[in-house]
Amino acid sequence: MAKNKSPKPGEVDVPTGKLLDELRVPPGAVDLSAYDTRATTGFSGSKDEGKVALEQLGDEVSDWQERLFAEGRKGGQRRILLVLQGMDTSGKGGVIRHGAGLMDPQGLRITSFKAPTPAEKRRGFLWRIRQALPGPGIVGIFDRSHYEDVLIARVRNLVAPPVWNRRYDQINEFEAEVTAAGVTVVKCFLHISREEQKARLLARLDDPTKHWKYNPGDVDERQLWPAYAEAYQAALERCNTADAPWYVIPSDRKWYRNWAVTTLLLETLKGLDPQWPPPDFDVEAEKARLEAT
């Protein structure tokens, strides 16, 4: 009855779905200033309705997540990798807390990438990324990622231009490889305006329960906003492959951002359409054996 859709490597398709299609970055040149950071693409309700809509995704997204998890426990190789990128305060942590937080934590693997350690630097920039890839059936989430190696590394001249310049192709090869191994890659750029960032940083300074999140270095990075915008545009242009496309999430409205990314996850899970694995034992025989105990 249950068709076993456990795929072979290379069979994973780019996810499709209504919101995925709407938020996907078209191939070609990217002009981030043309994207409205306050848009609520695909959602027509109010903020309060958006919060309710997010909560209502919970059961459905965790049901599909469990199906994928079950498939992975029975030999399936498929898994999802959600890559979250965005300027400071764009809400990578908020998406994880409020969106991924709706899922079963047993089926999540969350990795937050900080500045690489000396040991990591010696290994090549993709080494630590490979270590953090989700296993079969798991939804992996990267809070920052290998894209930092063409973002801060480029803006801050952490490596010479020929080095970061080569990385776009290296990233594309890497993402093609992991896609072929069963990973569906969903890359989200959480897009906020410069004004919104200022408001959020001020809010952190005004709230003693948020001081721990504030880092004076954030203001230094903010002063490089145009350079970061340029670096993001380059990443969204040069690493926007059919295997692993980019999505721009309008993120000035936190409730929309959380709803949108969670909806992308749900559409991706539904697109994979994992089925409950058939029994690998004789159900009636097991019932009899159990009854005898």
Next chain:
Amino acid sequence: MAKNKSPKPGEVDVPTGKLLDELRVPPGAVDLSAYDTRATTGFSGSKDEGKVALEQLGDEVSDWQERLFAEGRKGGQRRILLVLQGMDTSGKGGVIRHGAGLMDPQGLRITSFKAPTPAEKRRGFLWRIRQALPGPGIVGIFDRSHYEDVLIARVRNLVAPPVWNRRYDQINEFEAEVTAAGVTVVKCFLHISREEQKARLLARLDDPTKHWKYNPGDVDERQLWPAYAEAYQAALERCNTADAPWYVIPSDRKWYRNWAVTTLLLETLKGLDPQWPPPDFDVEAEKARLEAT
């Protein structure tokens, strides 16, 4: 204003709280048959009320969790380790899904221990446990643990009696060591009756969406119920230290089990009383710097 309670190693006390006190196993001999698996200690409401009460813990437990996380980001060493043990179907996964699922997944580290690999076996039974300990500020959860090395290892004669017999002291030393390093250890035995296990295994066999969770080996283990009960009693007697006490969670009622373990986590967090870290920068100077951008 905010007192900084960031502790030194060794300062962590055994957690106290109303339910913690009620469910803690008293020192001395343990007779599991004296514990009612259908009890709802500390909760007087109905099943539906229990489910609502669990949901209502969400905001409070995730607020305290964030305080602990913040402390950990600013140099604090404290963290929590929840150890979940119990017979098959006792609900270790259910507690994680419904209880820990109320928390922010960024502050969780969940490890599910299966049979050790040959490489793990060569390293000594505590090696892989150490690798999985939560970092500062994190709530770690073990779905099974080093206790398997005095449970299945003892019941199934996986090692010679003098080997497993030595492990109780080794576990006590290990837990004293991690407690001194800032880990508050909360060990929960999810206690179900033999009849309830049978009902749950049958339910898995009757539901195609649960077949993937069923393992014919579960019936084999079930046939060794008395030996497992004896091994659990030994673990609860011999490893019930002041540093790392055991709690018996009546678990025939799933809703109660989820509420009880989550309440133990909440009481533990409140007992640690983590405070929002004070700023390590000049707030007014940062506001001025930010305003200028």
